[in-house]
Amino acid sequence: MRTARIGAWAGKYLAAFLALFFFGLPLLWVVLTALKPTPLITTKPPVWFFTPTLDHFKTIFLDKNIHIPLFNSFMISLGTTVLSLAVGAPAAYALARFRMKKKQQLAFWFLTARMTPPVVAAIPLYLTFRFLHLLDTHFGMILVYLTFSFPFAVWMLRGFFEDLPLEVEEAALIDGCSPFRTFRTIALPLIAPGLAATAILCFIFAWNEFLFAIIFTGYSAKTLPVAALSFMTDRMVLWGELSASAIVIFLPVAIFAVVVRKYLLKGLTMGSIK
Amino acid sequence: MRVKRWYLYLAPAILVMVALTIYPFVYNIVLSTQTWRMRGGNTFVGLNNYVKLLTSSDFHHALLITAIYLVAIISIEVILGILLAFLLDSRKFFGQGAMKALMLLPMVMAPVVVGLIWRWIFNAEWGLANALLQYIGQDGLPWLTTPKLALVSVIIADIWQWTPFIGLIALAGLQSIPPQLREASRVDGANWFQHQIHISLPFLRSVLWVGLLFRLLDALRLVDNVFVMTYGGPGNATTVLGFAAYVKAFKMWQLGYAAAFGIVLLFVTIFLARIVLKRSKIMEGAAS
Numbered sequence: 001m002r003t004a005r006i007g008a009w010a011g012k013y014l015a016a017f018l019a020l021f022f023f024g025l026p027l028l029w030v031v032l033t034a035l036k037p038t039p040l041i042t043t044k045p046p047v048w049f050f051t052p053t054l055d056h057f058k059t060i061f062l063d064k065n066i067h068i069p070l071f072n073s074f075m076i077s078l079g080t081t082v083l084s085l086a087v088g089a090p091a092a093y094a095l096a097r098f099r100m101k102k103k104q105q106l107a108f109w110f111l112t113a114r115m116t117p118p119v120v121a122a123i124p125l126y127l128t129f130r131f132l133h134l135l136d137t138h139f140g141m142i143l144v145y146l147t148f149s150f151p152f153a154v155w156m157l158r159g160f161f162e163d164l165p166l167e168v169e170e171a172a173l174i175d176g177c178s179p180f181r182t183f184r185t186i187a188l189p190l191i192a193p194g195l196a197a198t199a200i201l202c203f204i205f206a207w208n209e210f211l212f213a214i215i216f217t218g219y220s221a222k223t224l225p226v227a228a229l230s231f232m233t234d235r236m237v238l239w240g241e242l243s244a245s246a247i248v249i250f251l252p253v254a255i256f257a258v259v260v261r262k263y264l265l266k267g268l269t270m271g272s273i274k
Numbered sequence: 275m276r277v278k279r280w281y282l283y284l285a286p287a288i289l290v291m292v293a294l295t296i297y298p299f300v301y302n303i304v305l306s307t308q309t310w311r312m313r314g315g316n317t318f319v320g321l322n323n324y325v326k327l328l329t330s331s332d333f334h335h336a337l338l339i340t341a342i343y344l345v346a347i348i349s350i351e352v353i354l355g356i357l358l359a360f361l362l363d364s365r366k367f368f369g370q371g372a373m374k375a376l377m378l379l380p381m382v383m384a385p386v387v388v389g390l391i392w393r394w395i396f397n398a399e400w401g402l403a404n405a406l407l408q409y410i411g412q413d414g415l416p417w418l419t420t421p422k423l424a425l426v427s428v429i430i431a432d433i434w435q436w437t438p439f440i441g442l443i444a445l446a447g448l449q450s451i452p453p454q455l456r457e458a459s460r461v462d463g464a465n466w467f468q469h470q471i472h473i474s475l476p477f478l479r480s481v482l483w484v485g486l487l488f489r490l491l492d493a494l495r496l497v498d499n500v501f502v503m504t505y506g507g508p509g510n511a512t513t514v515l516g517f518a519a520y521v522k523a524f525k526m527w528q529l530g531y532a533a534a535f536g537i538v539l540l541f542v543t544i545f546l547a548r549i550v551l552k553r554s555k556i557m558e559g560a561a562s
Contacts, residue, residue: 008466012361012364012367013367015357015361016361016367016369016370016373019358019361019373020369020373020376022434023376023377023380023434023437023438024376025402026391026392026395026402026434027376027379027391029391029394029395029402030390030391030394033394041400042399042400043400044399044400044405045405045408045409046400046402046405087286087287087290088287090282090283090284090286090287091283091284091286091287091288093283094277094280094283094284095284098276098277098280098283099276099277100280106284109291109295110291112544113291113295114491115491115540115543115544115547116295116540116543117494117495117516117519117536117539117540117543118495118497118516119516119519119520119523119532119535119536119539120298120299120302120536120537120539120540121294121295121298122523122524123298123301123302123305123523123529123532123533123536124297124298124301124302124305125294125298126524127301127305127529128301143294146290146294147294147295147298150287150290150291150294151291151295154287179277183283204382207384208382208383208384208385208386208387209384210384210385210386210497210498210501211497211498211501211520214501215524225384225386225387228386228387228390229386229502232390239394239397239400242390242394243390243394246387246390246391249384249386249387250383250384250387253382253383253384254379254382254383256382257378257379257382258375258378261375261378264378264381264382264442265439265442265443265446268381268439268488269443269484269485269488270488272484272556273443273446273481273484274446
């Protein structure tokens with residue numbers, strides 16, 4: 001009995017160690033590379049202890065002007081998030097609460113957008129935007145990102161509205177409050193945490209997006225993931241700069257992820273895991 | 275509730291959805307029956323693009339690569355994910371909280387960043403993977419430059435990013451097991467394995483279907499990782515369906531052909547997703 005217990009204990013710590021090793025080491029490795037002086041990056045075997053330097057961060061901000069794509073990424077993600085929520089919230093409320101025909105089918109329309117391969121949206125929008133001169137603009141990128149962000153926001157918010165107890169809103173309606181006022185002053189504040197979580201997830205998805213960005217932007221609306229790749233050319237790869245920009249892309253998202261950890265799985269599974 | 279002017283709430287949303295889903299879909303269908311030309315003057319070719327696509331060896335190869343990728347990631351991620359969930363659900367141990375926090379990170383990381391990290395790890399000369407192999411006295415491997423290993427590398431990157439997702443989903447399933455049931459199996463003298471197989475696994479079924487569905491959808495859309503790590507190569511060894519469609523459209527500018535590719539990919543996705551939805555009975559009604 002005693003040996004069995006020690007065996008179980010050892011097995012558990014071994015499993016924990018292996019998990020930490022596999023999932024943690026890549027993160028440690030990229031952080032170390034970003035902080036290493038350039039000559040130490042390409043050594044064999046790798047150097048694990050060294051005096052850290054912020055040179056690569058200085059290079060990407062001062063020489064490579066990464067603050068411009070950083071600003072583009074921020075504006076595009078913010079615009080996508082605001083538009084998704086502003087147009088999506090009333091629709092989500094209607095889908096959750098109002099009586100109408102074909103409501104279920106309408107709701108599933110928003111869900112099916114999750115299944116569409118990006119290339120299906122990319123080709124027609126590219127040709128249309130070329131005609132409308134929306135390529136490589138912030139507004140154009142926001143419209144493209146609405147293809148995934150908007151249905152996501154509607155579907156998520158509908159779930160949050162449905163989870164509210166109906167009584168409060170009914171009482172307001174009976175007291176003569178108009179449906180729109182009930183929505184705006186009662187239902188919307190009640191789902192504030194869900195609204196915030198949805199906003200953060202919309203922001204993360206837009207911030208991380210790469211395929212549309214590399215197709216639709218070239219110079220003036222270039223986003224962070226596209227800019228990071230410019231440190232990788234046919235002739236050489238600047239691993240220090242690449243690692244530093246990887247951290248610039250990932251750090252805000254990592255903080256957000258911890259903030260919305262309660263809603264993360266819900267968001268990544270379109271509400272099917274509570 | 276009954277609201278007279280309900281359409282005011284929905285009209286802007288429906289407008290957005292028509293512009294961003296119906297319009298591109300119809301445009302794609304029309305384009306898929308044409309040969310597109312950069313300077314205009316498309317010619318109508320009927321179903322030729324579809325015939326060309328479905329009989330091309332490139333398409334068959336991409337289909338095969340995607341199938342291998344799918345089977346590999348889903349089976350490995352589900353097994354490792356379940357083990358991870360058991361670990362996170364077990365009696366408290368030192369570092370358990372930190373580990374749960376760590377597990378949140380890969381799944382929100384931009385696929386481009388995941389690709390960059392793993393491309394650097396699999397670097398033949400100075401990468402971490404070969405350094406670890408050398409520490410234990412093995413020769414380094416040409417990870418990204420040989421066809422089979424390149425596919426393995428891309429699969430490992432996917433496993434790194436998404437196993438924690440499956441793990442946390444499975445953990446949510448485990449935590450839905452009523453405490454009485456855990457107690458009962460302990461009182462009845464079930465050992466750890468018996469408990470997990472007879473009590474835990476049945477509770478994991480529906481949540482794992484959800485995980486499987488989303489891994490399936492993402493793998494069929496996959497472009498970013500492959501773009502960064504291998505650019506579909508060496509040769510076409512890692513050219514999955516999503517990447518092949520991207521190359522046809524925005525590198526070769528065969529937009530008519532690529533439109534047909536997109537439509538076929540969409541129907542493959544819907545077909546597979548419906549099978550999962552029907553079998554699993556998750557998201558009731560979504561399959562119709």
